[in-house]
Amino acid sequence: MSLDKAMHIFIAEVHNKSGGEYHPNTLSEIVISIQHFLRGSGRFDNFLDDTDFAYMPPVLDAKMKELSRMGIGISRKQADIISAEQENEMWERGILETDTAKMLVDTLLYSIGLNFALRAGQKHQNLQVGTNSQLSLNISKDDGRRYLQYTEKASKSNIGDLNHRKITPKVTRAYENVDEPERCLVKIFEKYISLRPPNGKSTALYLRPKERATETVWFDAVPKGVHQLQQVVEKLCKAAGFHGNFTSHSLRATAATRLYQAGVDEQLTELVEKTGHRSNAVRAYKRTSTEKMKDECRCAI
Template identity: 30%
Template sequence: MEQSSDQVVFEIMNIDDDFYRNYIFEPFPVENADVTVSQLLTINTQDLYATENKENCSDTSRGNISGRFEKPLSSDDIKKKQRNTVPYNTTKNNNWAVHVWREWAENRNLQPETKQEPGYPIPVEIEQFRSYAEMDFWLQRFICEIKRKNGEFYPPTTLQNIAAGLQRYLRNEKSMHVNFFKTDDPVFTEFRRTLDSRMRELTNEGIGIEVKSADAVTEEDEACLWGSGVFSVDNAKGLSNAVFFYNGKVFGLRGGDEQIGLQAEQFITGYDSAIKRRFVKFLPRIRKNTQGGLKQSKKAASLMQPIIHYDQEKENSYSIYKIYESYLNLIPRRGNFYRKPLDGLNFSSGTIPQKDLKGYLKNMFIQAGIPLDNRNISNHSGRVTLCTKLFNKRYSDKTVKKPFQT
């Protein structure tokens, strides 16, 4: 079957966003000519122009009588909003914990011993227990019997995380008011004791004592990244690499959702006439420990104070201000921050896929030829570099954990 030109462009651009999938064949008006979104993705972002939203809010033919209110929401819409309050990685961990339960239950039901015990067969869907007493009974066995797929034991903290994931799933998805960890709740007392005992056994055996953490990027590493051309202000790829790293090192962004969800409008460059220095200002939004919901409504504003980096009088051979000023002038000033680099100093209107961003910093080290033996370099290494630098300068733990200004 012959592919359309839109499908070919779609493949080349490696676009996997639902928006583009849904609207790939929709005509898009550009200077009185109809082009598809896929064709638009091949246009340099410098050639794009902004259009005003001319929608008439009082258009009664669309059922929107007043522009003051949003359109009516369905129960599914409300449920989606509720789910959006849970961070992506938390949802991922919840689903993984449920998957472990399902695999264990299916396997345990095949064992002859299971048929002799109460509550047989074990519900593959954990919410389908007939009583909390039966759930408590089987959770005790579950937490002691599960292992990794390679046969190795889970570390103690992983067992605790699996239990927490099951609890969150039951609460958020099934509206069941369970609490596995409440010490004065008699319902799951036996499960808590079993989990505590199992964690102590594993710790005594030395399992899970060594904690993996990201390593910092050294000054030598940074110099090599510039010297090798992996960081550069002369081409789009080098600029993209540089802003990704300095978003961690300078502004303290974590390597996951905080990087992936960045928007261009969160960065402002300018000049402070009072101290005669240029600056880059970052405006934080939702972060891992600052979600801005009911629990943080009173302190969200203070937790999301702007972070400002002033160009130093004796800056290195590169200037943080110039890096960000150059990058922001080459991409749209609103919308996704990470755009696909093209040849020269050009960027596509398409964004870098999440799967590519997840290994961004490690791939930079490989491209620069920096050895990774016995080192754990990940996207989180940029933030670790910042924290290490602050600790070495004898800042207190409290200062490092707070929003800061550099």
């Protein structure tokens, strides 16, 4: 049997562990993964080329359309946004705070993710301190206000290749909050940096809390793992008793949504700079609040 026909049969009959159908995108990714595996064995077939594979591409296409008609994979589970009221509750209840090493590093991640609209745990794990840091403390020449600046390195929308050589990296700022200093990212960042081990053995931003913290050193020179970072937002919201799909992506969605609700259009520089989007994909992160929908309904009446 030819590889083309074998893949044809595979696409037609494959099911997940529970016996159900795979989502269309998952099915496509399985095919690409098999192709990648075979290339490691010296085969360089292109399963999606209907010149070399007469059976498989149209079968995969038809199968994906059939699954879509069945409603499989159409809806996408989105991360829920965190409302200003929910965030305020977390601060008031001490779920967000900086008095212990564990809460300091978790609160730092929350604040950085929200202020700089970072995507997920891997993006946080890539953050560094020292000469290669994406974060820098500065003072505004205009009004003397201090701010923390984030300068993006490589990202999903700017991977640094020839096609992206003219794209300006994302640069965004979080200014000092003088009204609520305990919630100020600038002060949280400064406190965290001051309590890191002084030897500089690890350049990773997020470090593990020490089992026995001293007055001046709260953290070991050991980076927190990406899975630990990915779970921070979920654990914070769970501790607050919030129900929903709260993930590290919630911070990015929340940042875009709050700007949108404040009247900042997605085409304006402020929102694009904050999220780093290069296309209208930013719309997927914006959610309309209940009050805003009520206002729009009143206008339509």
